[in-house]
Amino acid sequence: MNHKILQESADDSILQEDLDRISESDIPLEELKGKTVLVTGATGLIGSLLVKALQCCNRRKETGIKILALVRNQEKAERLFGDLLKREDLKLVIGDITMPVAVEDKIDYIIHCASITTSKIMISRPVDVIRTSLNGTENLLELAKEKQVRSMVYVSSMEMYGVLNLQDDQMVTEEMTGYLNPLALRSNYPESKRMCENMCVAYGTQYEVPVKIARLAQTFGAGVLPGENRVFAQFARSAMKGSDIVLHTEGKSEGNYCYTADAVRALLTILVKGENMQAYNVVNEKSHITIADMAKFVAEKIAEKPIEVVFDIPKENKFGYASDTKMHLAATRLMALGWQPETDLEESYRRLIASMKNRNV
Structure with a gap:
């Protein structure tokens, strides 16, 4: 077989190292052996890395996992996965999650990653954000009910916490919730995430759907996709080009981060070992820093x-950035499942930039 087909990321040695490490880690692969896993949002950052990680487990560990990648755009998926689609363990499912999802195959596990995460779209197309979140999640929960899956993970966001009134050095655990203004346009994203989490609990209670919730921190690292324009990618490109980092806010928000490979391991751990109708913060507790301090860190x-x-702050929030937040996420509950983060903030950036250079992203 062609070597390029064997490797899940032949054009990016950094990402391939990550995928190999995931396959060799202590994630409970035995539970997934010979099973079928449906991944939604498979052309997004986390979804695509989950697909490639599972394929790597198949190649290195002979786990025999069948992967169904649910995507809207077949051409985009073919560009992203390339020769990986020639392997028998990966099948594309073309569809829009805002419509009922029809899959003929047996499904044992679902990881629901599909979501609109671009801040500008939250301002320009708020209805689309809400419709994708609510209709999409209901359709996937219906599919999970129909297929009687063993487990499902809904990928939520740390934004669902809103604005919290915290004491100094108080960390944010999964039982906490803060204030969200329903009349603020930008609230469409965190409000819909909250509603989807409650929908998971509703389906778990009424229909016994075995669903878990993963509240992702800002996740970045090797494997970021072309066109990625979130803050971490902007900072990385500035560092690569030798150009000043321009902030459009005061940068007071406290960022919580997790390296991509650590996040993939976390989602697979929650899928197999998590408690039904329970939420888990996915974060490296030590990768906690304000946006302004992170910009300074990258520059220095x-x-x-x-x-x-450099600060260039517009009078109006035309970029759609979230309001300033003071939040330090705790990963205690996730770590109790046996997961530990492996990559700190500095190494995350160095691997991110090396990966971007490899693929000219």
């Missing part, structure tokens, strides 16, 4: 040439 420690942090 990561950039190869001297660059500065």
Whole structure:
């Protein structure tokens, strides 16, 4: 067989190292052996890495997992996965999650990653954000009920916490919730995430759907996709180009981060070992820093040439950034399942940039 077909990321040695490490980690692969896993949002960052990680487990560990990748755009999926689609363990399912999802295959597990995460779209197309979240999640829960799956993970967001009134050094656990203004346009994303979480609990209670919730922190690292424009990618490109980092806010929000490979391991751990109708923060507790301090960190420690942090704050929030938040997520519940983060913030950036260079992203 062609070597390129064997490797899940032949064009990116950094990402391939991550995928190999995931396959060799202590995730409970025995539970998934010979089973079928449906991944939604499979052309997104987390979804695509889950697909590639499961394929890597098949190649290295002979786990025989069948992967169904649910995507809207077949051409985009073919560009992203390339020769990986020639392997028998991966099948594309073409469909829009806002419509009822029809899958003929048996499904044992579902990881529901599909979501609109671009801040500008939250401002320009808020109805689409809500419709994708609510209709999409209901359709996947219906599918999980129909197929009588062994387990499902709904990928939520740390944004669902809203604005919390915290004491100094108080960490945010899964039982907490803060204030969200329903009349603020940008609330469409976190409000819909909250409603989807409650929908998971409703389906779990009324129909016994074995669903778990993963509240993702900002996740980045090797494997970021072309066109990625979230803050971490903007900072990385500035460091690579030797250009100043431009902030459009004061950068007071506290960011919580997790490396991509650590997040993939976390989702697979929650899928197999998590408690039904329970939420888990997916975060590296030590990768906690304000946006402004992270910009300074990248400028001083990561950039190869001297660059500065420049503030250019518009009068209106035309970029759709979330309001300033003070939040330090705790990963205690997830770590109790046996998961541990392996990659700190500095190494996350170095691997991110090396991966971006490999693929000219």
